[in-house]
Amino acid sequence: MLAVNKERVNNLLQGLAEFGKTEQGITRLAYSDDDRAAQEWLLAQIADLNLQVREDAVGNVFLRRVGEDESLPAVATGSHLDTVIHGGMYDGMCGVVGAIEALYMLRDVKLKRSVEVIIFRAEESSRFGFATIGSKLMTGNGSPVGFSKAAKKGELSFTEALANWGCDPERYAEAIVKPGTYKSFSEIHIEQGKVLEETGKQLGIVHNIAAPTRFKIHIKGMADHSGATPMGFRRDALVSGAKLILAVEAAATKEKDNGTVGTVGVVEVEPGSINVVPGGVTLWVDVRGVNNESIARTLEAIKAEAERVAASDGVAVELEMFTADKPVALSEELAHKLEGICEAEGIDYLHMNSGAGHDAMHMAKLAPTTMLFIPCKEGISHNPAEYAKLEDICRAIEVLAKLLEQEGNE
Numbered sequence: 001m002l003a004v005n006k007e008r009v010n011n012l013l014q015g016l017a018e019f020g021k022t023e024q025g026i027t028r029l030a031y032s033d034d035d036r037a038a039q040e041w042l043l044a045q046i047a048d049l050n051l052q053v054r055e056d057a058v059g060n061v062f063l064r065r066v067g068e069d070e071s072l073p074a075v076a077t078g079s080h081l082d083t084v085i086h087g088g089m090y091d092g093m094c095g096v097v098g099a100i101e102a103l104y105m106l107r108d109v110k111l112k113r114s115v116e117v118i119i120f121r122a123e124e125s126s127r128f129g130f131a132t133i134g135s136k137l138m139t140g141n142g143s144p145v146g147f148s149k150a151a152k153k154g155e156l157s158f159t160e161a162l163a164n165w166g167c168d169p170e171r172y173a174e175a176i177v178k179p180g181t182y183k184s185f186s187e188i189h190i191e192q193g194k195v196l197e198e199t200g201k202q203l204g205i206v207h208n209i210a211a212p213t214r215f216k217i218h219i220k221g222m223a224d225h226s227g228a229t230p231m232g233f234r235r236d237a238l239v240s241g242a243k244l245i246l247a248v249e250a251a252a253t254k255e256k257d258n259g260t261v262g263t264v265g266v267v268e269v270e271p272g273s274i275n276v277v278p279g280g281v282t283l284w285v286d287v288r289g290v291n292n293e294s295i296a297r298t299l300e301a302i303k304a305e306a307e308r309v310a311a312s313d314g315v316a317v318e319l320e321m322f323t324a325d326k327p328v329a330l331s332e333e334l335a336h337k338l339e340g341i342c343e344a345e346g347i348d349y350l351h352m353n354s355g356a357g358h359d360a361m362h363m364a365k366l367a368p369t370t371m372l373f374i375p376c377k378e379g380i381s382h383n384p385a386e387y388a389k390l391e392d393i394c395r396a397i398e399v400l401a402k403l404l405e406q407e408g409n410e
């Protein structure tokens with residue numbers, strides 16, 4: 001196997017960062033002209049790899065190195081090129097560039113199976129309000145019409161953007177990939193958290209991807225004059241809401257050893273006036289974790305507390321659920337292989353979970369899937385200050401290349 005070429009990795013990352021560059025970071029939204037230009041530039045840089053290039057019915061791109069036995073399921077790897085508004089140059093790009101560099105490293109290695117680098121479209125939710133659209137459509141999850149529902153006024157809907165890209169939105173189902181097409185899928189990604197940096201580890205092996213349960217708590221009390229209504233005669237919805245914010249924190253804290261987290265990120269107060277006792281409050285709650293039972297216990301505890309507060313405070317409390325995704329368990333077998341590679345190479349790794357969503361969580365429905373996390377500075381991502389060290393990126397690429405070699409000959 002050839003050595004990782006740090007200069008090429010750096011040049012590809014720096015080159016991609018030019019597309020959608022603004023004074024406040026990179027804004028390269030999915031299906032935009034910048035998204036296409038970045039991809040075309042990248043493909044031109046790697047023409048010497050002689051990969052077969054194919055685009056599916058929704059714009060995902062597949063770069064295939066043909067193996068000795070084309071009848072075998074291919075080994076897949078990849079990530080995304082789109083960014084958030086004012087994003088950084090590593091989220092997604094490390095996985096695409098890393099996969100390509102791994103193919104350069106494997107140039108002189110015979111592989112039984114084909115290897116495919118997948119560039120997923122629209123991983124970020126910044127443009128259409130939905131995340132991981134490309135991989136969702138590959139796995140038969142959702143439709144262009146469904147992904148058009150959150151379209152902002154005056155901007156293209158997902159269906160329109162897809163048609164602009166050159167795809168026929170009605171033919172989206174042709175992008176669905178059958179299970180059995182791939183032997184495995186692996187994705188390099190920056191951690192987007194501080195765990196690796198704070199523990200001083202060089203690489204993360206990901207076992208589970210957390211999924212959010214999101215709901216609103218509506219509290220109905222009574223709006224009254226804040227001067228004329230004595231204490232004891234009030235039904236203050238915000239006071240009840242404050243108790244429930246603490247209840248969310250307490251319920252999630254009780255489950256912290258299971259990795260569950262709970263956040264109230266939005267508080268809406270009605271009427272929201274200095275001289276009126278709040279009559280109505282809505283709390284937006286996000287509970288996440290990797291352990292289904294732990295998430296269920298957290299939700300039960302919040303519900304029980306909501307009922308208790310409703311009874312004791314004389315307010316009406318109602319929960320409105322709007323997302324309840326299931327956490328995704330990645331392949332233990334692939335994690336074990338990564339562990340073996342790290343040990344052989346003397347790499348200081350950490351077993352961990354991902355708090356953020358990734359294309360890998362959908363690919364896990366198609367094939368055994370794994371993720372390799374790279375430490376990132378202060379855990380910052382979705383921000384121009386996003387940074388990962390070249391040596392950390394290249395270390396992950398070396399591990400990926402070894403995994404692809406094993407998988408490709410199995």
Ligand SMILES: [Zn+2]
Pocket residue numbers: 080091092123189
């Ligand atoms: Zn990403």
